[in-house]
Amino acid sequence: MADKTEAIARFIKQEFPQTRVEVDAVGERSARVSQAVDESDLRPGGTVSGPTLMALADVALYVALLGEIGIVPLAVTTSLTINFLRKPEASKRVIGECQLMKVGKTLAVGEVSLYSEGMDDPVAHVVGTYSIPPAHLR
Amino acid sequence: MADKTEAIARFIKQEFPQTRVEVDAVGERSARVSQAVDESDLRPGGTVSGPTLMALADVALYVALLGEIGIVPLAVTTSLTINFLRKPEASKRVIGECQLMKVGKTLAVGEVSLYSEGMDDPVAHVVGTYSIPPAHLR
Amino acid sequence: MADKTEAIARFIKQEFPQTRVEVDAVGERSARVSQAVDESDLRPGGTVSGPTLMALADVALYVALLGEIGIVPLAVTTSLTINFLRKPEASKRVIGECQLMKVGKTLAVGEVSLYSEGMDDPVAHVVGTYSIPPAHLR
Amino acid sequence: MADKTEAIARFIKQEFPQTRVEVDAVGERSARVSQAVDESDLRPGGTVSGPTLMALADVALYVALLGEIGIVPLAVTTSLTINFLRKPEASKRVIGECQLMKVGKTLAVGEVSLYSEGMDDPVAHVVGTYSIPPAHLR
Numbered sequence: 001m002a003d004k005t006e007a008i009a010r011f012i013k014q015e016f017p018q019t020r021v022e023v024d025a026v027g028e029r030s031a032r033v034s035q036a037v038d039e040s041d042l043r044p045g046g047t048v049s050g051p052t053l054m055a056l057a058d059v060a061l062y063v064a065l066l067g068e069i070g071i072v073p074l075a076v077t078t079s080l081t082i083n084f085l086r087k088p089e090a091s092k093r094v095i096g097e098c099q100l101m102k103v104g105k106t107l108a109v110g111e112v113s114l115y116s117e118g119m120d121d122p123v124a125h126v127v128g129t130y131s132i133p134p135a136h137l138r
Numbered sequence: 139m140a141d142k143t144e145a146i147a148r149f150i151k152q153e154f155p156q157t158r159v160e161v162d163a164v165g166e167r168s169a170r171v172s173q174a175v176d177e178s179d180l181r182p183g184g185t186v187s188g189p190t191l192m193a194l195a196d197v198a199l200y201v202a203l204l205g206e207i208g209i210v211p212l213a214v215t216t217s218l219t220i221n222f223l224r225k226p227e228a229s230k231r232v233i234g235e236c237q238l239m240k241v242g243k244t245l246a247v248g249e250v251s252l253y254s255e256g257m258d259d260p261v262a263h264v265v266g267t268y269s270i271p272p273a274h275l276r
Numbered sequence: 277m278a279d280k281t282e283a284i285a286r287f288i289k290q291e292f293p294q295t296r297v298e299v300d301a302v303g304e305r306s307a308r309v310s311q312a313v314d315e316s317d318l319r320p321g322g323t324v325s326g327p328t329l330m331a332l333a334d335v336a337l338y339v340a341l342l343g344e345i346g347i348v349p350l351a352v353t354t355s356l357t358i359n360f361l362r363k364p365e366a367s368k369r370v371i372g373e374c375q376l377m378k379v380g381k382t383l384a385v386g387e388v389s390l391y392s393e394g395m396d397d398p399v400a401h402v403v404g405t406y407s408i409p410p411a412h413l414r
Numbered sequence: 415m416a417d418k419t420e421a422i423a424r425f426i427k428q429e430f431p432q433t434r435v436e437v438d439a440v441g442e443r444s445a446r447v448s449q450a451v452d453e454s455d456l457r458p459g460g461t462v463s464g465p466t467l468m469a470l471a472d473v474a475l476y477v478a479l480l481g482e483i484g485i486v487p488l489a490v491t492t493s494l495t496i497n498f499l500r501k502p503e504a505s506k507r508v509i510g511e512c513q514l515m516k517v518g519k520t521l522a523v524g525e526v527s528l529y530s531e532g533m534d535d536p537v538a539h540v541v542g543t544y545s546i547p548p549a550h551l552r
Contacts, residue, residue, distance in 0.1 A: 044429055182292075378535075
């Protein structure tokens with residue numbers, strides 16, 4: 001499992017050099033990613049921007065999916081629904097815990113709970129779908 | 139807890155006499171409801187219709203919410219997102235397990251996993267939001 | 277166009293004998309369907325139930341899609357997001373106006389505005405996705 | 415109308431100094447915003463990132479809402495559903511056309527179609543909801 005996490009973390013760094021998201025763990029149909037919050041993520045009132053949370057959730061889904069279908073750079077997000085639940089803490093890392101609910105032949109569906117590090121209640125919740133390449137192209 | 143479940147089950151029966159959904163349990167920010175599948179729920183190919191699943195999820199959210207804010211007939215669904223994951227079994231009850239993620243001053247958000255009874259993998263997943271009445275009207 | 281509408285209306289009646297939805301028009305990546313509201317659709321307060329609206333939207337999407345890919349009974353709804361906007365009128369037909377935004381190789385996406393007949397403002401809005409069969413199976 | 419657009423554009427620049435989104439027009443329950451695509455928005459394959467599109471749509475909704483309720487910095491996004499429809503062009507501005515469907519007492523709902531400049535078909539579609547402050551706080 002540690003090897004899988006490492007390989008996917010390396011792939012994300014190479015493929016998306018501009019991302020600040022870190023891959024913490026890749027498990028059984030699941031993944032945990034996180035990101036330090038910096039100035040560019042903040043919004044008036046000292047909160048973390050919606051797009052920062054959405055981007056984190058998108059990576060969490062992608063990482064969990066790569067853990068299932070292998071490292072193939074062909075999966076694309078087809079939809080994403082986010083509900084903002086609580087104000088994130090400006091001074092804490094944001095964490096995304098993803099659980100895949102389905103990995104089908106052409107479509108994967110997963111959910112991500114987003115947290116400010118150390119907090120019990122989620123700051124946002126995401127459901128996302130990915131279009132996955134046919135098996136012979138993976 | 140059993141008393142709360144019973145009181146809410148009675149309310150649902152009175153308020154929605156036409157529903158076939160049964161309230162199985164109301165817990166901490168959570169609820170479990172279920173429904174027998176009959177002819178009117180079926181679709182070609184022996185599957186359970188989307189609207190049947192959506193209606194069940196909607197009741198699950200409503201019941202979990204009543205468990206938190208008390209039996210006040212003023213909460214209304216404002217949005218609902220469903221992802222269909224697997225074909226439900228025509229011959230099995232459908233079950234909805236709801237977990238509320240937020241119960242705020244004016245808005246509640248929850249998710250529901252829907253199952254065919256006895257199956258491990260969900261047949262559908264719902265995220266719904268409810269508008270809740272201000273505290274002085276409850 | 278009238279022929280296409282008629283053929284699809286006939287197919288819907290055959291395939292879904294229990295539906296009360298009527299196919300009014302099938303156009304360019306679009307469709308209009310409607311339904312009389314009866315006792316079973318009503319909810320306390322004299323409003324039309326959410327599941328009735330969702331079911332109507334689902335048929336609107338399906339009908340618009342059949343208008344594009346031909347009458348093939350293999351397309352299945354993969355997701356549906358509904359926002360409830362206003363209280364529908366208990367005494368008026370509900371109408372669904374669907375516009376497809378994408379008809380791809382494996383996925384179609386469309387939106388549906390739902391109205392109480394004769395009203396200007398929509399009572400609900402739906403975005404739905406359909407998984408469509410590969411071309412050689414249609 | 416031009417004055418309203420200008421006032422809101424100025425507010426957005428002040429409140430969100432880091433945004434690159436430009437407010438092009440604010441109309442009747444509607445708004446048009448756009449953004450040049452730069453290196454930081456691109457993804458492998460020469461496409462525009464999902465978070466860039468989501469952020470643009472979020473601003474479009476916010477701007478349209480400010481056009482209705484006045485410039486009050488208290489509205490917050492509560493949910494956002496995006497469907498990705500086509501690959502955006504890396505070399506073109508992205509444009510967001512927002513139409514509000516409801517501006518209620520506590521909740522607003524709108525949709526945004528996102529385009530690559532000069533293209534007919536949308537690259538993505540968003541439905542978003544905003545929680546709006548009670549009238550006496552505006």
